[in-house]
Amino acid sequence: MAILVLTVVPTIAAYGLSFGFASGIMDFSVGSLMILTGMCSAIAGHYFGIAGMLIAAIVVAVFLDFVVGGLFALLKIPSLVISLGALMVFEIIGKTLSVKLGEVAPAISTGLYIKTPAKLTFLGAPPWNFIVLILAAVLHYLLYYRTKFSTQARMVGSDELIAKNIGIKPLKVKFTTFLVGGAFLGMAAMLSACYSSAVGYKVEMASISMVFKPMMAVIIGMSLEKFVKMPVGIFIGSLCISIIFTGIIALGWPDSLQNVILGIFMLVVLAFPTIQKKIADTKRRNSVKHSFESKAA
Secondary structure, X not given: OHHHHHHHHHHHHHHHHHHHHHOOOOOOOHHHHHHHHHHHHHHHHXXXXXXXXXXXXXXXXXXXXXXXXXXXXXXXXXXXXXXXXXXXXXXXXXXXXXXXXXXXXXXXXXXXXXXXXXXXXXXXXXXXXXXXXXXXHHHHHHHXXXXXXXXXXXXXXXXXXXXXXXXXXXXXXXXXXXXXXXXXXXXXXXXXXXXXXXXEOOOOOXXXXXXXXXXXHHHHHHHXXXXXXXXXXXXXXXXXXXXXXXXXXXXXXXXXXXXXXXXXXXXXXXXXXXXXHHHHHHHHHHHHHHHHXXXXX
């Protein structure tokens, strides 16, 4: 049960990343965005209850992704550069919000972290977090397989030049993936705030590590897409990662070794699609060669 609970937030965050990832977007601002969104969601929960918490999470996350996506479409520079710049800005905003709120509302913020209302922390525990996960998975399936924009996003990620030649606007499609992904990131941020009972700020790009687990889950989900649909594949990938890290913690290994294993696992996961493609190409070439050699001259 503990492993399943730890899988929920990375899975929903991976759902948000999958649309941009399919179109060729690398967004490293996800961690800082979720922290800032979780803070705003927790604050709204104190004043407006569960409805305010959910609405604030989705609205803030979509707005922040609107800013990042808008800068990407306007400046036309690589998403990696935009996301790293946004990451640093979001981290500073989160720190400032937590510190300033601690001065005027100590019941909500200690200055180091913003508290989640105690009456709403049940959302981060079973069965409510699993209900949100199932709803997010169904929504992801409908958006990923039943919408025009998602099909266009996959075409842009496959070959942007061909997609542009047949009338698709790559920048518009990529901008839309930011907005759609923001809704899932908002849900993940809200559940994370409820699960941990508080949201603390991170600085000096410390939040960048939060993107690695969802990113690896997306890559595993894409690799498994020929066997299962993306929502299920992403969940399987996230579950595998949670099992590995829960095992590391159970063995009592130090944090430094956990980071080493995370780095190695990330390299393996990132290299897997390339290795898989090379194996498939080799098999195809050998098959064609064998078919020609077996025929008469």
